[in-house]
Amino acid sequence: MNIHDYKDLYVLIEHEQGILHDASIELLGEAKRLKEDRPGLQYQVVAVILGTASQAMLHELGQRGADEILYLKNEALNTFSTERHTQVLYEAIVERKPDIFLIPATVLGRDLAPRLAARCDTGLTADATKLAFDPDHEDSSLLLVTRPAFGGNLFGTIINEDKRPQMTTIRPGVMDKWPKQEEHRCTITEKAVSLDHIPHEVHILEVLEKDHMAVDIAKAEIIISGGRGVGNGFHVLRTCAEMLGAEVAGSRAAVDEGRIDKAYQVGQTGKTVKPKVYIACGISGAVQHLAGMEKSDYIIAINKDPNAPIFQSANIGLVGDALEILPLLTEEIRNYRERPS
Amino acid sequence: MNIIVLLKQVPDTTEMKVDKEKGTLIRAGVPTITNPDDLAGFEAALRIKDAQGAKITCVTMGPPQAENMLRELYAMGADECVLISDGKFGGADTWATSNTLGAYLATLDYDLIIAGRQAIDGDTAQVGPQVAEKLSLPQITYVEEIRSINKEKIQVKKALENRYEIIEAKMPCLITTLGSIAKPRYMHVREIQKAFDKEIPVITNEHLKLLPEDIGLKGSPTKVKRTFTKEVHKNSDVLTLDPRAAAKKILDVLLDNQYIGK
Numbered sequence A: 001m002n003i004h005d006y007k008d009l010y011v012l013i014e015h016e017q018g019i020l021h022d023a024s025i026e027l028l029g030e031a032k033r034l035k036e037d038r039p040g041l042q043y044q045v046v047a048v049i050l051g052t053a054s055q056a057m058l059h060e061l062g063q064r065g066a067d068e069i070l071y072l073k074n075e076a077l078n079t080f081s082t083e084r085h086t087q088v089l090y091e092a093i094v095e096r097k098p099d100i101f102l103i104p105a106t107v108l109g110r111d112l113a114p115r116l117a118a119r120c121d122t123g124l125t126a127d128a129t130k131l132a133f134d135p136d137h138e139d140s141s142l143l144l145v146t147r148p149a150f151g152g153n154l155f156g157t158i159i160n161e162d163k164r165p166q167m168t169t170i171r172p173g174v175m176d177k178w179p180k181q182e183e184h185r186c187t188i189t190e191k192a193v194s195l196d197h198i199p200h201e202v203h204i205l206e207v208l209e210k211d212h213m214a215v216d217i218a219k220a221e222i223i224i225s226g227g228r229g230v231g232n233g234f235h236v237l238r239t240c241a242e243m244l245g246a247e248v249a250g251s252r253a254a255v256d257e258g259r260i261d262k263a264y265q266v267g268q269t270g271k272t273v274k275p276k277v278y279i280a281c282g283i284s285g286a287v288q289h290l291a292g293m294e295k296s297d298y299i300i301a302i303n304k305d306p307n308a309p310i311f312q313s314a315n316i317g318l319v320g321d322a323l324e325i326l327p328l329l330t331e332e333i334r335n336y337r338e339r340p341s
Numbered sequence B: 001m002n003i004i005v006l007l008k009q010v011p012d013t014t015e016m017k018v019d020k021e022k023g024t025l026i027r028a029g030v031p032t033i034t035n036p037d038d039l040a041g042f043e044a045a046l047r048i049k050d051a052q053g054a055k056i057t058c059v060t061m062g063p064p065q066a067e068n069m070l071r072e073l074y075a076m077g078a079d080e081c082v083l084i085s086d087g088k089f090g091g092a093d094t095w096a097t098s099n100t101l102g103a104y105l106a107t108l109d110y111d112l113i114i115a116g117r118q119a120i121d122g123d124t125a126q127v128g129p130q131v132a133e134k135l136s137l138p139q140i141t142y143v144e145e146i147r148s149i150n151k152e153k154i155q156v157k158k159a160l161e162n163r164y165e166i167i168e169a170k171m172p173c174l175i176t177t178l179g180s181i182a183k184p185r186y187m188h189v190r191e192i193q194k195a196f197d198k199e200i201p202v203i204t205n206e207h208l209k210l211l212p213e214d215i216g217l218k219g220s221p222t223k224v225k226r227t228f229t230k231e232v233h234k235n236s237d238v239l240t241l242d243p244r245a246a247a248k249k250i251l252d253v254l255l256d257n258q259y260i261g262k
Helices: A022-037 A055-063 A082-096 A107-119 A234-244 A252-256 A287-293 A322-337 B036-052 B064-076 B094-105 B127-134 B189-197 B243-256
Strands: A007-013 A045-051 A068-073 A098-104 A124-128 A130-133 A143-149 A154-159 A166-170 A187-192 A202-209 A222-226 A247-250 A277-281 A298-303 A316-319 B002-007 B009-011 B017-019 B024-026 B032-034 B055-061 B080-084 B112-116 B139-149 B153-159 B163-170 B173-177 B223-228 B237-240
Touching: A007 A022, A022 A045, A022 A098, A022 A130, A022 A166, A045 A055, A045 A082, A055 A068, A068 A082, A082 A098, A082 A107, A098 A107, A107 A124, A107 A166, A107 B094, A107 B127, A107 B139, A124 A143, A124 B094, A143 A166, A222 A234, A234 A247, A234 A322, A277 A322, A298 A322, A298 B243, A316 B243, A322 B243, B002 B036, B002 B127, B009 B064, B032 B036, B032 B064, B036 B055, B036 B064, B036 B112, B036 B139, B036 B173, B055 B064, B055 B094, B064 B080, B064 B189, B080 B094, B094 B127, B112 B127, B127 B139, B127 B173, B139 B163, B153 B173
Parallel strands: A007 A045, A007 A098, A045 A068, A068 A187, A098 A166, A124 A166, A222 A247, A222 A277, A277 A298, A298 A316, A316 B237, B002 B055, B002 B112, B055 B080, B112 B173, B139 B173
Antiparallel strands: A130 A143, A143 A154, A154 B223, A202 B163, B009 B032, B017 B024, B139 B153, B153 B163
C-alpha cells in the first residue's frame, strides 16, 4: 500500500426515509473544516450516499460542505445490510483510494465501520470526539483522532500512520454543521451498483417502534437534568421544564435507579447534548456525565454538596436542594411572564 | 449446538482514579470484573443451554490473571474455557486482536459466537464485528433478545436509536449482545470448588503461528500517540443562597442571556 496514492476526505451519509441524519451533516461540516485547515493538501470533501436519494437531499449535501457526492444507487440499499453496505463501500474504496473516511458513530455506523475497516485491512478509531491534522508537520494529512476511553476518565489521541484509509467513527452531536451555503459547487458522481454478487443472509423481518413520544434530547435548546440527588422528584423537574419550554434528561445514576428512561440519559454511555442551557440538578458531575454535556453553552448546577465536582464545569453553581429551588423558579417564570406591562 | 462466548476481563471503570499530573490512569487497587456486556451474553448462552442443550466454550484473550475470570465462568456453567495469552499479543488494537481471536476460533466447531457489544475500558465495540469479518460470518450487533435459535437459523431483537428490529440470520453467525439481554446468574456453590481443579488451556503464538506484523502492538494499524485527562475548563461562581434567591438568580441568568423570552 503506497499511502501517497490516497487522497480526499470522505464522509458516509446516513439517511432514512428521505431525511439526512444530523450526525452525517455534522461530519460533513468537520470534513470541510479539516479541508480548510490544510489547503495545501488540495483535498475535496466527498459525501458517499447509498440507496436512493432525492434531488433535495443531494442539494443539501452540497450546501453543507460536500464538493462531490458519490451516489451509489440501488434501491435495496435504503435498508441497511452489514454485508451489502460493507462490500459496496469496500469496492468504492479500492477504486477511489480515500485518505480519510469518516462514519457517524450511530448504531448503523458502529456495525458497519469495524467490518469495513477489517475488509480494507486498515485501522479504525471508535467514537471520536475531536479531529485535527498533525500540527507538527504542515503538509501532513496524518489525522490525530481524540476519543474518550475508560468511561470518560481518560482521553487518547490515536493515529494510523501506515494504512489507508484513515478510518474513524465520530460521536453524534459533537461536531458542528457547516452553515448552509446557497452558493456552492458540487459535482454528483452517480453509479448504479449491482448487489448480485453479495451474500444476503441477514434479514429484517419486522420493525418495532420504541416509543412514539420519545423526544430527541440532543435537539433540545434547554435541558433540565436530574441525578441521584433528585430521587423520585422528577415530576418537579417536569413541571419546571414545561414552564421553561425545556426537555428533561437524567444522569446514568437516575436511569439505573429507574427514574427516567435510557433514551433521556446524558453522558458517555448515553447521549451527547449541547443545548443553550443545561440545568444539572442533584448531579455530582462524574466524568462520564460531563463527557455528554460539557459543550453546552451555559451550565447551571444545583447541588446540596458545595464540593460536588459538577460546580467546576458549571458557569454558575447554586448550593441547595433542586427540589426546593425549581418550584420557586417555576413560580418566578410565571410571575415574570404574567407581569403587568 | 456449539456456542462460543468471547469475554474480556476489564478494570471496573467506575472505581477508576486518574493521575491528573501525568494524565494516566491509576490502575493499582482497581478491581477487575468481567466486562458487563460479555457476561450478559454468556448468560444468554447459558439460557440456551438450559432450554435446549448446548456446549458453551468461553474464550478470552488477555494477561495470565484473566484465568480468575475463567474459573468464575466455569462455576456459572461454562463447559470449556480457553485463555489466549502471549506477550506477543500485547498492546493489540482491534484489528490485531481480531486477527488473533479469529485465527484461534477458526480451529473450533461452532454454530453461534456471542461477543459483548463493547468493553467498558476501550468502548470501541469493534472486536465482535471484526472477528465476524475474519471468519466471514454474518453478524447482528446490539442484540437485546434471542427470540429463537436452532442449528439453521437465529432470530433476535436488535435495539437501534429509535426502534427495534426483528432480524433473522443464517447460522453459523456472530451476535454482539447488550448488557440488558440477560441478568447474569450467580456461581453455583458446588461448582466453585470444581472450578479450581479445572485445567485451563493457554493458547500462545506457538500454537497460532501468526506473523509479527499481524499481532500485538507491532501489528496494530492504530497507535496511541498520547493520553491525557480532562482539564477543568470553566471557572464558576458557586453561590449559597436561600431557595427563593437562588430561583431569582437562575431567572436573571436566563433573561440576561436571552435564553428565554416572554
